[in-house]
Amino acid sequence: MKIGLIDVDGHGFPNIALMKISSFHKYRKDIVEMATIGDYDICYVSKLFNFSEDPNSSLISYKHLYKGGTGYDIKSKLPIRIENCQPDYSIYPLYKFSLQFFSRGCIRSCPFCVVREKEGYITPAKPMNLNPQGKYIEVLDNNFFANPEWKSAISYLLEANQPVNFHGVDVRIMDEEQAYHLNLLKHRKQIHIAWDFPEMDLLPKLNEVIKYIKPYKLMCYVLIGFNSSPEQDLYRVTKLNELGISPFVMPFNKSDKYQKRFARWVNHKAVFKSVKWENYK
Numbered sequence: 377m378k379i380g381l382i383d384v385d386g387h388g389f390p391n392i393a394l395m396k397i398s399s400f401h402k403y404r405k406d407i408v409e410m411a412t413i414g415d416y417d418i419c420y421v422s423k424l425f426n427f428s429e430d431p432n433s434s435l436i437s438y439k440h441l442y443k444g445g446t447g448y449d450i451k452s453k454l455p456i457r458i459e460n461c462q463p464d465y466s467i468y469p470l471y472k473f474s475l476q477f478f479s480r481g482c483i484r485s486c487p488f489c490v491v492r493e494k495e496g497y498i499t500p501a502k503p504m505n506l507n508p509q510g511k512y513i514e515v516l517d518n519n520f521f522a523n524p525e526w527k528s529a530i531s532y533l534l535e536a537n538q539p540v541n542f543h544g545v546d547v548r549i550m551d552e553e554q555a556y557h558l559n560l561l562k563h564r565k566q567i568h569i570a571w572d573f574p575e576m577d578l579l580p581k582l583n584e585v586i587k588y589i590k591p592y593k594l595m596c597y598v599l600i601g602f603n604s605s606p607e608q609d610l611y612r613v614t615k616l617n618e619l620g621i622s623p624f625v626m627p628f629n630k631s632d633k634y635q636k637r638f639a640r641w642v643n644h645k646a647v648f649k650s651v652k653w654e655n656y657k
């Protein structure tokens with residue numbers, strides 16, 4: 377059979393579902409390729425973000441079409457026989473990094489996040505094979521230290537001996553032992569943390585963490601426009617800056633004038649460091 381794969385998002389990351397589908401069909405001796413033009417027995421279309429536009433598929437014909445991914449249906453899942461396959465990185469030859477999960481789900485249910493609805497409560501996950509061409513690892517866990525098996529994940533990453541990029545570190549639950557272990561790894565970029573809830577005083581926790589991790593290695597997302605006042609927004613970014621941690625503002629409503637302006641001020645580092653908010657606005 378001839379199998380066509382369509383990655384709708386094209387957002388700079390390999391699509392894990394498509395890589396697993398590729399492995400599944402290659403094992404069955406099918407021909408697999410990214411579909412651009414031609415006739416296919418089966419076409420698989422995967423979309424992660426609902427704002428991604430469906431492709432113009434007038435150049436492609438198929439006998440069967442399967443669409444999946446969070447962008448189509450938040451509950452969408454691969455059949456277990458495909459889910460259990462290892463990712464085939466050869467369909468993304470330009471990406472020189474690996475994607476990895478040590479857990480799925482999350483312990484929290486933040487009102488602006490779909491993770492809990494999509495993946496449920498946190499459960500440890502068996503690591504996937506790494507990209508043979510990979511030079512670093514994107515650690516995609518939603519809440520790395522909520523995983524009861526976080527220590528074996530750290531051991532795995534130390535053994536892999538590649539720089540890592542963490543996407544989900546929940547500083548609210550992080551203790552000194554975890555901060556110490558996180559600092560043992562080679563970090564490719566700043567470690568991403570978040571201060572989304574303004575009523576939560578994160579300062580004691582941040583002070584604890586920066587005993588082990590130098591503050592310039594931390595980047596903190598600050599959600600604005602969801603449940604915070606402008607005063608609370610300014611307070612959070614000011615305190616982070618005083619600690620030496622880079623704030624990065626995430627506007628909840630990107631078309632809101634104040635949110636856009638505040639985000640532009642904070643996220644432009646040179647401006648944020650040299651101009652006060654009252655002068656900028």
Ligand code: SF4
Binds near residue numbers: 483489492546
């Ligand atoms: S902690 Fe992060 S991943 Fe978990 S529900 Fe909240 S925003 Fe989502």
